[in-house]
Amino acid sequence: MDAAMQRRTLLSLAPLLLSPLVSRAEEVEISQWNGYERLDFKVDGRASFLIRPKTAAPGNPWIWRTEFFGHEPQADLALLAKGFHAAYIDVQNLYGSPVAIAAMEKFHAHLTVAYKLASRPVLEGFSRGGLFALNWAVAHPDQTACLYLDAPVCDFKSWPAGWGKGKGSPGDWERCRKVYNLPDDAAARAFMGNPVDQAAALAKAKIPILTVCGDADDVVPLAENSALLKERCAAHGLEVTLIAKPGVGHHPHSLKDPAPIVDFILKHWSALSGK
Numbered sequence: 001m002d003a004a005m006q007r008r009t010l011l012s013l014a015p016l017l018l019s020p021l022v023s024r025a026e027e028v029e030i031s032q033w034n035g036y037e038r039l040d041f042k043v044d045g046r047a048s049f050l051i052r053p054k055t056a057a058p059g060n061p062w063i064w065r066t067e068f069f070g071h072e073p074q075a076d077l078a079l080l081a082k083g084f085h086a087a088y089i090d091v092q093n094l095y096g097s098p099v100a101i102a103a104m105e106k107f108h109a110h111l112t113v114a115y116k117l118a119s120r121p122v123l124e125g126f127s128r129g130g131l132f133a134l135n136w137a138v139a140h141p142d143q144t145a146c147l148y149l150d151a152p153v154c155d156f157k158s159w160p161a162g163w164g165k166g167k168g169s170p171g172d173w174e175r176c177r178k179v180y181n182l183p184d185d186a187a188a189r190a191f192m193g194n195p196v197d198q199a200a201a202l203a204k205a206k207i208p209i210l211t212v213c214g215d216a217d218d219v220v221p222l223a224e225n226s227a228l229l230k231e232r233c234a235a236h237g238l239e240v241t242l243i244a245k246p247g248v249g250h251h252p253h254s255l256k257d258p259a260p261i262v263d264f265i266l267k268h269w270s271a272l273s274g275k
Contacts, residue, residue: 034073036080043110046103048089050115051076057083059273061145062111063265064121066104066136067092067129072254075148075261076124082266085117095156095172096131096195097179101139104132108143120145120272122265125152126253127220128159128172134195134202134229141205146268148261149211150253151220155194156180158224163189166221196228203236208268210241212255214248 029040037052049069062085063076069088076086089107094100111117122145125133130152137144153159156176162168182188195202202209211226222244230240243260255261 033070034077034080043089044103044106046090046107048107048110049087050111051080051086053080053083053085055083056085060085060115060117061269061273062087062117062121063124063148064088064133065124065126065129066132068126071126072150072252074254074256075258075265078258078262079122079265082262084122085111085115087111087117087121091132093172093175094132094179095128095160095176096133096135097176099179100132101135104136105140108140118145118273119143122269123147125149127151127250128153130154130225131156131195134198137205137207138195138198138201141201141207144205144207145272146208146265147210148265149209149226151213151217151250152211152225153220154225154229155196157189157194159220161185161188164221164224165218166224167219196225196232199229199232199238200236203233203238206238208241208264209233209238210243210261210264212243212253212261213245214250215244216247217250219250 027041031038031040033051036054038049039052040047040049042048061083063079064087065076080086089103091100091103112119120143123133123136125147127150130149133147133149133152134154137147158164159166160169160172160176162173177188180191182191213222213226215222226242230242233240241264
């Protein structure tokens with residue numbers, strides 16, 4: 001078998017047949033990512049991958065980066081070293097819409113059935129990825145361990161619509177409005193299904209949330225997104241942990257030292273798993 005053939009394998013059909021959400025086994029390409037095994041495959045036609053730790057932690061925990069995988073990966077690398085898997089499915093330009101959540105459901109089913117990963121992943125929402133992570137938690141609180149958000153979009157009226165103090169993005173807004181099946185801006189302004197509108201649901205489910213933001217962000221303004229989410233969650237009894245970086249804009253994401261992020265995730269995973 002040549003080297004190219006050695007990098008490719010087939011998933012066994014047997015475990016996939018247990019899940020109605022995974023259409024069929026897909027070819028898997030094996031490579032490396034920062035010294036860890038990377039498995040690339042497709043779920044329902046969407047490019048996906050899974051990064052495996054050297055030794056999996058008990059319970060097979062995993063982190064699910066909803067957008068921009070590999071950007072400022074210091075927390076991901078620290079968690080991989082502690083036995084977490086890391087995963088991604090390409091749902092770009094779907095902005096956390098119902099179509100995106102449906103695709104994410106199939107991905108979740110695939111990883112929990114074929115790879116026996118924990119049913120409750122840690123979702124990471126960077127920038128627009130916040131819409132995916134938060135909307136997943138609202139739709140599937142029983143399949144959410146905790147949320148690590150980073151300069152997250154919590155309201156599409158702030159970004160990409162740009163109806164607040166942020167810059168907005170006209171092209172993204174046109175795509176976003178369409179995938180939410182909103183016929184015009186008037187319908188979008190009346191829409192009450194953004195994450196900032198779902199504080200009661202997040203609080204009822206007691207979803208632990210950490211959000212790391214620059215307080216000078218002029219793309220996804222803090223006041224219109226994380227700070228507003230924190231305020232509304234607090235009104236329903238849920239304390240959101242907010243780390244505000246003084247004088248920092250939308251970039252750089254994360255923290256140079258990811259210890260506070262890693263500690264938050266480990267704390268809540270341990271509480272959930274009883275470890």
